Amino acid sequence: MKDTPVRPKNKFLIFGSPAIEEAEIKEVVASMRSGWLGTGPKVAHFEEDFRAYKGARYAVAVNSCTAALHLSMLAASLKQGDEVITTAMTFCATVNAIIHAGATPVLADIDPVTMNIDPEQMEAKITSKTRAILPFHFAGRACNMDAITKIAKKYNLQVIEDCAHAIETEYRGKKAGIFGDFGCFSFYVTKNIVTGEGGMILTRNAEDAARIKTLALHGMSRDAWKRFSDEGYKHYLVTECGFKYNMMDLQAAIGIHQLKRVEQYWKRRQQIWQKYNKAFSNLPIALPAEPEPGTRHAYHLYNILIDKEKYGINRDAFLNAMTAHHIGVGVHYLSIPEHPYYQETFGWQPEDYPNAMRIGRQTVSLPLSAKLTDEDVQDVIKAVVKIGANK
Ligand SMILES: Cc1ncc(COP(=O)(O)O)c(C=O)c1O
Numbered sequence: 398m399k400d401t402p403v404r405p406k407n408k409f410l411i412f413g414s415p416a417i418e419e420a421e422i423k424e425v426v427a428s429m430r431s432g433w434l435g436t437g438p439k440v441a442h443f444e445e446d447f448r449a450y451k452g453a454r455y456a457v458a459v460n461s462c463t464a465a466l467h468l469s470m471l472a473a474s475l476k477q478g479d480e481v482i483t484t485a486m487t488f489c490a491t492v493n494a495i496i497h498a499g500a501t502p503v504l505a506d507i508d509p510v511t512m513n514i515d516p517e518q519m520e521a522k523i524t525s526k527t528r529a530i531l532p533f534h535f536a537g538r539a540c541n542m543d544a545i546t547k548i549a550k551k552y553n554l555q556v557i558e559d560c561a562h563a564i565e566t567e568y569r570g571k572k573a574g575i576f577g578d579f580g581c582f583s584f585y586v587t588k589n590i591v592t593g594e595g596g597m598i599l600t601r602n603a604e605d606a607a608r609i610k611t612l613a614l615h616g617m618s619r620d621a622w623k624r625f626s627d628e629g630y631k632h633y634l635v636t637e638c639g640f641k642y643n644m645m646d647l648q649a650a651i652g653i654h655q656l657k658r659v660e661q662y663w664k665r666r667q668q669i670w671q672k673y674n675k676a677f678s679n680l681p682i683a684l685p686a687e688p689e690p691g692t693r694h695a696y697h698l699y700n701i702l703i704d705k706e707k708y709g710i711n712r713d714a715f716l717n718a719m720t721a722h723h724i725g726v727g728v729h730y731l732s733i734p735e736h737p738y739y740q741e742t743f744g745w746q747p748e749d750y751p752n753a754m755r756i757g758r759q760t761v762s763l764p765l766s767a768k769l770t771d772e773d774v775q776d777v778i779k780a781v782v783k784i785g786a787n788k
Contacts, residue, residue, distance in 0.1 A: 400787060403780040404723040410776065412725030413587030416662065416768035417651075424650035436614070436643045443649035444597070446656050451572050453580070453599040455606035458649065459613050462561045462583030463490040464642035465596040466531075468612050469579035470498030472605045473555045475528055482522050483531035483559075484514040485732045485753035491533055491559050492733055500528070502743070504733060506750040510686045512536065512700075515752075516544035523552055532577075533559035536729070537589070537695025538688065539568035542576045549577075557581065562697035564589045565663045569691050574599045584648070587727075587766075589662060589697055590655035592648035613642040662767035666696040669765055669774050673699050676778040680785050681707040683759075698729055701781075702759040709788035712759050722780035725764065732757035 404410060428434060440458050448456035459465050475481065481495045485504040495502040505518040512535045519530060530549060532540040540558075549556045556577030560566070564582060566573035574580025584595035600606050611618065616639030670685075677684055683702035688694035705711040710718070712728075719726045732753035734745035747754040763777055 400783055402722045403776045406723055409723045410725055410764055410773055412727050412764055414766055414768055415586050415591040421651040421654040424654055425647060428646050428650045434647050435645050437646040439646040439649040440644050443652045447597050451574055451599055453575050454601045457598045457606055457609045458644040459596045459642045460644050461594050462581050462596040463494060465581035465598045466494035467497050468609045469557045469581055469598055470494055471612060472608050473529055475500040478526060479528040480524060480526040481529045481531055482519055482527060484533050485734060485750035486512055487533045488730055504750060507752045509752040511538055512756060513538060513540045516541050516548060520548050527554060529555040529557055531557045531559060534563035534566050534573050537562040537566050537697035539566050539573060539692040542568045546576060563695050565695040567693035584652055589695060590659055592652040595644055595648045612639040615639045665767040666765050669769060670696050670699050672774055698762045699765045700760045700762045703761055704759055712761060715761055718784045719780055724777055724780050727762035728760060729762050730757060
């Protein structure tokens, strides 16, 4: 490489590094000193705070969004052979959860501008076996929930929202995750608020919430933390074959304080997003579309498209060049049909989902954490501009 790196090697900018502050550090230490590490009062506190933030009826915390998706699918009572339609542009966990629940995933292509599932393509995939649809709010941009809700009503389908990127997302004044029967959230380390690993399920139905809670802890009829409380020993009874998906108090200790800063972090990411938009407006790269009117974007990812024809180098060379400048970047995502497992199992081919295929081969996510300093943001900008000038 001709250039000296924008950042020194020992200051590598880690993609998606979370902002962790003193309050959560103290809370974790307090949990450790108390000896109560597992599921307990802090999880209940975090569930209640998150439920209130989203204006949902019920919230159940689990140890990942993958677990949240899996349990939602089970609570939706899907059977072997039932089809669930989702997007070709998502993380593998979305599709894997459908498979783990015993149902059959069906993909629909995306809208090339919003990168969200295209409702027309979704409707075209409906068969007599379709039981549910699983929209994913890509990068925190709200899906077209009017169209999706209409389709769900017309064909009597359950809606499970993948809100892994969409904590702050709104569509026509309503928060993402409460449109459908279930809304699934992630607090993985790169997400808008974090608990290390962690997830949450929102639902409007008390029975579904209770079943999810049971399934998240082996199918046992009582919460473990109540079993060992000072109210006296209570036997648990296994009422179905569940999983070990419960969130720990140690994780909730982080989440409680992160959630208090959700709006502050959102504003910072919006600011960075706007700085990138301004700095890159004259470069021959495609920038994210403006948020649609009447929606609130969660600004989880800032992804640019690198088209070799226009920019002179291809996406993978760009990724390497950013890394050589000691700036971490991401790819969200190679389209689902690019992966061998799905090709071999379902016969999916990338060419059958042309929008997701093209975007998956051109997309690069730039750092967008609330932790970034103005200097970090300037380094990212400098690196992108330099790579464009030196190709
Ligand atoms: C779209 C999407 N769905 C689901 C998940 C799974 O989340 P988790 O890592 O919390 O299981 C992710 C995580 O990156 C994601 O991006």
